[in-house]
Amino acid sequence: MAGVKVIANDTEFQPELSAAGSRLAVVKFTMRGCGPCLRIAPAFSALSNKYPQATFLEVDVHQCQGTAATNNISATPTFLFFRNKVRIDQYQGADAVGLEDKIKQHLENDPGNSEDTDIPKGYMDLLPFINKAGCECLNESDEHGFENCLRKDSSYLESDCDEQLLITVAFSQPVKLYSMKLQGPDNGQGPKSIKIFINLPRSMDFEEAERSEPTQALQLGPEDIREDGIVQLRYVKFQNVNSVTLFVQSNHGDEETTRITYFTFIGTPVQATNMNDFKRVVGKKGESH
Template sequence: IQGADINALEQKIQEHIGSGGDETGEDYGQGLMEINTFISKQECECLNESDDHPMNHCLVANGGYLQSDCDEQLILSVTFNQLVKIHSLKFKAPPQLGPKEIKIFINQPRTIDFDQAESMTSVQDLTLDPKDLEKGTPVNLRFVKFQNVQNIQIFVKNNQSGGEVTQLDYLGFIGSPILTTKMNDFKRVTGKKGESH
């Protein structure tokens, strides 16, 4: 965009953020939107993921699914490319294979392991309902606890059927970005020859 064309600017913004809803066209109101676009995929990792069905499959709608490998437990570590507020989580999974008990941690310096996940105090615990998993109904978080999130770690303790394999078709984050200036995005500007600073 060149110049001060307000209409062109608004059109460009709408192009990038859409109407405030997510890929399925849902509108969450209150300035909330699906914030998966702010995930820094190269900084994400998952412990106990299947080689054939890794975590990046469940971070996009209709992108396949995440499946556990050795047993039913998973630790998903998701890093955002800027600070975000997280209002709710959307888990979509087959009712019998989907996660059941979950512990959520935020802003950890590194990915926690399974022993830490069991023993550490979480920011919030959830018990997911099979009907919510089937429909992908958003599960509200204690919003005041998730106001300044750089990374979130989700410990899946078990699944709905108590079986060995946990499957997650989609994990959506609903919230809003905290508008900050990322200094890495700026390039050094040098003046013309002879200009003083």
């Protein structure tokens, strides 16, 4: 629903976040008498109507002191971004253009508003946490590069000189990985033999990937790479992950090149387990923000 929902007290905040579900929730923390807050208020309202696929909430730090303290708010206006009740980003200040850019960034990374029934309760699609600028893919073709497989459309990632790919995925914050989706076509070009490495201090090459011991090795079956397929990871080995390197060694049909049509991870941000530990006290009325 378009428009800004004003949170009247602390007890309303979590239910509103829950109601947003997998939709992007943009929360404005404001304070009565704050000049920058007043200046950006019309723009925030306009953005809520322009992007109805997101949920827009407004929280006054004095009326909702517990919510402000839990979220470590020290200045206003501060905008927090949530998905599935998990904080994924923040923006501070009264620059409407910068705020809209941040909103567009997260909507572009939206894994989809429809709930994925194959994602277990308590976990989420980690696509919004992938830092595309920190990602790398060796042996990708010029026409069908890595970013194609991060979108749910007809585009795809394809290898270039042979069937192998070496993909490094960087995250914007530490995450816990539960599983992944690695989808491919059923024409023999879908990925089969995979080696997974985490938190490498530097980029590896194909020779290093061949000889190095992985965090986990996988042999994917045809059912694993279907649209409804999900690949289970050894959860205890993926508890504090900043980056993942995926070495695709072969495909199902010994084809010349490998194709990946969609790729993402399922899990949670590490900080999600610690959100309620933040207890910064918001200043009383009259104190500077």
